[in-house]
Amino acid sequence: MSTSEAIVKPSAVATSPTFARRFSISRAKEQLIRLSLLCCALISILTTVGIIFVLITESIFAIPPAKAFFQEVSVREFFTETRWTPQFAEQHFGVLPLLTATFLITGIAALFGLPIGLASAVYLSEYASPRVRGFIKPILEVLAGIPTVVYGYFALVFVTPWLLRPIFRDFLGFDVSIFNAASAGIVVGIMIIPMVSSLSEDALRAVPRGLREAGYALGSTKLDVSTKVVVPAAFSGIIASYLLAISRAIGETMIVVIAAGQSPNLTLNPFRSVETMTTFIVNVSLGDTPAGTTVYKSLYAVALTLFCITLMMNILSQWVLSRFREVYE
Amino acid sequence: MLTTFSELVEQKQPETATNRETSAKPPATKIETKDLSFFYGANQALFDVTMAIPEKSVTAFIGPSGCGKSTFLRTINRMNDIIDGAHLTGQVLIAKEDIYAANVDVVELRKRVGMVFQKSTPFPKSIFDNIAYGPKIAGMRKKSMLAEIVERSLKRAALWDEVKDRLQDSALALSGGQQQRLCIARALATDPEILLMDEPASALDPVSTARIEDLVFELKQEYTIVIVTHNMQQAARISDRSAFFLQGRLIEVGPTKQIFTNPNEKQTEDYITGRFG
Numbered sequence: 001m002s003t004s005e006a007i008v009k010p011s012a013v014a015t016s017p018t019f020a021r022r023f024s025i026s027r028a029k030e031q032l033i034r035l036s037l038l039c040c041a042l043i044s045i046l047t048t049v050g051i052i053f054v055l056i057t058e059s060i061f062a063i064p065p066a067k068a069f070f071q072e073v074s075v076r077e078f079f080t081e082t083r084w085t086p087q088f089a090e091q092h093f094g095v096l097p098l099l100t101a102t103f104l105i106t107g108i109a110a111l112f113g114l115p116i117g118l119a120s121a122v123y124l125s126e127y128a129s130p131r132v133r134g135f136i137k138p139i140l141e142v143l144a145g146i147p148t149v150v151y152g153y154f155a156l157v158f159v160t161p162w163l164l165r166p167i168f169r170d171f172l173g174f175d176v177s178i179f180n181a182a183s184a185g186i187v188v189g190i191m192i193i194p195m196v197s198s199l200s201e202d203a204l205r206a207v208p209r210g211l212r213e214a215g216y217a218l219g220s221t222k223l224d225v226s227t228k229v230v231v232p233a234a235f236s237g238i239i240a241s242y243l244l245a246i247s248r249a250i251g252e253t254m255i256v257v258i259a260a261g262q263s264p265n266l267t268l269n270p271f272r273s274v275e276t277m278t279t280f281i282v283n284v285s286l287g288d289t290p291a292g293t294t295v296y297k298s299l300y301a302v303a304l305t306l307f308c309i310t311l312m313m314n315i316l317s318q319w320v321l322s323r324f325r326e327v328y329e
Numbered sequence: 330m331l332t333t334f335s336e337l338v339e340q341k342q343p344e345t346a347t348n349r350e351t352s353a354k355p356p357a358t359k360i361e362t363k364d365l366s367f368f369y370g371a372n373q374a375l376f377d378v379t380m381a382i383p384e385k386s387v388t389a390f391i392g393p394s395g396c397g398k399s400t401f402l403r404t405i406n407r408m409n410d411i412i413d414g415a416h417l418t419g420q421v422l423i424a425k426e427d428i429y430a431a432n433v434d435v436v437e438l439r440k441r442v443g444m445v446f447q448k449s450t451p452f453p454k455s456i457f458d459n460i461a462y463g464p465k466i467a468g469m470r471k472k473s474m475l476a477e478i479v480e481r482s483l484k485r486a487a488l489w490d491e492v493k494d495r496l497q498d499s500a501l502a503l504s505g506g507q508q509q510r511l512c513i514a515r516a517l518a519t520d521p522e523i524l525l526m527d528e529p530a531s532a533l534d535p536v537s538t539a540r541i542e543d544l545v546f547e548l549k550q551e552y553t554i555v556i557v558t559h560n561m562q563q564a565a566r567i568s569d570r571s572a573f574f575l576q577g578r579l580i581e582v583g584p585t586k587q588i589f590t591n592p593n594e595k596q597t598e599d600y601i602t603g604r605f606g
Contacts, residue, residue: 130413210448210450212411214450214512214515216408217516220436220466224466228462232453233453
């Protein structure tokens with residue numbers, strides 16, 4: 001019969017009598033892809049775990065018979081001693097000069113980068129016409145792509161001799177060293193502008209249009225709406241962008257190595273040469289220091305301190321985002 | 330359907346009658362438009378709308394979605410200025426003054442023409458700061474004056490008793506209906522002459538809607554109110570005059586009772602009786 005033949009025909013393609021799984025090439029391929037994607041995801045996790053493991057074994061508990069840094073130098077000395085002279089005959093391991101230098105430069109960077117970054121975000125999101133925005137945004141992104149070594153030399157050969165020295169030495173009479181915290185701080189501040197502005201702009205643009213209209217309907221000027229309605233409504237996103245930018249500034253290495261110098265002075269004078277935690281790590285790892293010495297291990301203790309600080313900043317920014325986020329439909 | 334509306338209007342009639350008696354002389358015109366056409370870029374959204382809105386009354390704009398009633402409402406406080414590429418021809422006069430004249434300060438205009446939106450838009454601030462926002466940006470700094478304005482505005486918006494003990498709490502913690510009354514209070518705080526309401530109750534439950542409607546009825550003693558609504562029972566319940574829009578054109582405007590029971594235009598009657606829309 002022609003009708004029964006028509007029904008039988010398709011079943012010739014689907015040969016299986018049951019729904020049970022069977023091996024097939026396409027199923028194997030599916031599994032393979034799933035596993036390789038999982039491996040990719042695991043790489044970054046394993047790297048992080050590996051880094052934490054190395055930092056801890058070199059600085060807190062070593063695998064015997066080796067001794068970890070804090071088994072040779074007390075935690076108390078590390079955090080209260082005010083001299084950092086690991087490469088001198090008389091060794092002192094007080095991390096305070098390095099910490100102070102890091103926070104001094106981060107502070108200067110924040111002073112410049114955060115307000116300028118937010119102001120450019122407000123301009124791009126509230127004031128700029130689409131044409132101007134399409135022109136400025138790519139330029140900001142180029143700024144984000146400049147290698148930090150270039151920023152470092154910019155600080156050393158432009159900011160210090162052409163900006164800081166004429167103003168602060170020649171005009172105001174300060175003693176400005178060629179390597180100083182101020183030039184490094186200003187340039188790190190410039191470096192974080194694109195990060196702050198792009199993340200803050202996202203937060204500002206996520207503020208619903210209705211809120212802006214409500215502001216205008218009450219007789220607000222554009223400045224009123226931007227500063228009193230939109231910025232407060234995007235507060236959590238802006239703070240999160242600030243915290244991420246600050247943790248980026250804390251970890252910044254190349255600029256401070258080139259522009260801030262290598263003298264571990266415990267000072268808050270921005271015109272003196274200082275050594276940050278990252279600078280010290282670079283100096284020790286350049287190769288003159290024999291592995292296994294206390295100096296060598298101090299590198300890991302400093303790195304662990306730095307890691308804890310940036311980790312705390314990241315956790316804080318996550319917390320701010322979830323705690324203060326206003327949910328808009 | 331028609332009978333229901335007629336009944337509604339009939340029920341409302343005694344109230345309107347008493348209102349009319351107290352104000353013996355016919356109310357003056359507050360808002361007037363002449364040959365108003367509005368364009369979103371190349372799209373024309375309004376065609377030659379000419380209308381007069383009397384003061385201290387409620388005028389409802391009705392019509393199907395996309396008929397231009399919201400666009401028309403937003404020309405009255407120049408809210409459409411924010412939209413790129415929008416422009417208009419014709420005139421909008423408030424108290425005989427052309428609000429699109431070159432020397433008009435839009436900020437000043439919007440202080441005198443308040444607006445309440447479809448979706449409540451509380452700022453992410455405290456209840457107090459939401460209400461005090463308008464007076465503050467207008468330059469008022471005195472704490473005692475601000476507190477007085479906040480209390481008066483919240484009382485007028487029938488929200489005071491519910492929030493007086495938690496003025497410093499976030500406005501976002503209020504319920505939907507309370508948020509909308511907060512927005513009305515916020516609009517009243519700048520002491521406007523005109524209150525524009527763009528479907529203020531469309532996202533609210535019936536109880537909250539009833540409260541908003543009572544409020545509109547109260548407020549028209551002092552303010553000229555223009556309200557856009559999708560809900561025709563609502564228009565019939567609260568408005569003195571109604572305007573029917575269709576495809577960007579004003580089809581008919583007149584006393585609500587007449588629009589709902591005896592419209593002049595066939596299209597109005599078709600819409601009111603639910604034959605389309």
